[in-house]
Amino acid sequence: MIEVALIGNPNVGKSLLFNDLTGGKAHVGNWPGKTVEKKEGICRYKGEEMKIVDLPGTYSLTAHSIDELIARDYIVKEKPDVVIDIVDASNLERNLYLTFQLLELEANVVIALNKYDVAESLGYEINIDELSRMLGVRVVPTVATTKEGIKELLEAVLEVAKEKKRRKVTIGYGEAAEELISRVEKAILKDKDLSSRYPTRWLAIKILEGDEEVLKEVERSRFRNEILEAVR
Ligand SMILES: Nc1nc2c(ncn2[C@@H]2O[C@H](COP(=O)(O)OP(=O)(O)OP(=O)(O)O)[C@@H](O)[C@H]2O)c(=O)[nH]1
Ligand SMILES: [Mg+2]
Known part of the structure; x- marks a missing residue:
């Protein structure tokens, strides 16, 4: 079964889109150990589940x-x-911040450009092909309230699901930072276990940002000294 995750800023239309895709039938539980609601549903399209x-x-x-x-x-x-x-x-700039982080995580992203009706009524002209080219992912305009674009979205999702290779889009940070990132990445690659569990470039960036959860992982690594040395 193809596994599809829905993500987005608050109030972008996630719940409506979830209903459009699943017919509103959801299994609601909690994330393990957390009191945050977890909603799952099934979508059938062209014989795929x-x-x-x-x-x-x-x-x-x-x-x-x-x-x-x-x-x-x-x-x-x-x-x-x-x-x-x-x-x-209708709020592209703020929303793309999350998109860039997803790309950095090397997720297989498809963008649902939702509330497209609102953007149009505001007179915004979005060059979809250019946006798609720049980000290196498929972009599908949708209107969750009227189900416009849902079929096209599902087509894009199936196409991406069938591509074997994970797409990799690199966001550059300039020469000085890149040098540091690659040095940390090299040290991370010594730890076969750690580097098989996470995208190494993402790990390196998170280490440099001082991300607490990632630093905990580094603490557990046999190569923690080498990795932390590379940051200095
Ligand atoms: N015009 C228009 N309104 C939309 C569209 N999608 C969602 N909305 C409206 O936007 C509001 C938020 O929709 P939700 O589906 O609740 O969004 P959400 O992302 O689940 O919101 P949170 O769970 O609060 O983060 C609702 O009032 C929807 O009716 C759309 O494509 N066009
Ligand atoms: Mg919601």
Whole structure:
């Protein structure tokens, strides 16, 4: 079964889109050990069965809140086949912050450019092909309230699910930072276990940011001295 995660900032239309995809039939539980609601549903399209998992609404994927940690752990550890990033077309700039973090996590992202009707009524003109080219992912305009674009979204999800290779989009940070990132990455690669569990570039960036959860992982590594040495 194809596993699909839904993610997006608060109020972008996640619940409506979840209902559009699953027919509203949801299994509701909690995330393990957490009191945050976990919603799962099934979507059938063209003979394919997809499990749709609704992730908590979040603006970013740092380790600062339980919602963000749940979302990020799910993406890193469960590695869903496709992550539908629901982006509010009427608030593109703020929403793309989360998108960049998903790309950094090497998630297989498909963007649902939702509230497209709102963006149009505001007179916004979004060049979808250009946005898609720049981000290196498929972008599908949707209107969750009227189900416009849902079929096209499902087509894109199936296409991405069938691509064997995980897509890799690199966001550059400039020469000085890149040098540091690659030095830390090299040290991380010595730990076969750690580097097989997470994207190494993402780990290196998180270490440099001082991300608490990632630093805990580094503490457990046999190569922690080498890794921390590379940061200095
Ligand atoms: N016009 C328009 N309104 C939309 C669209 N999608 C969602 N909405 C409206 O936006 C509001 C938020 O929708 P929800 O589906 O609850 O969004 P959510 O992301 O689940 O919100 P939280 O769970 O609170 O984070 C509701 O009033 C929806 O009716 C859309 O494509 N067009
Ligand atoms: Mg909701």
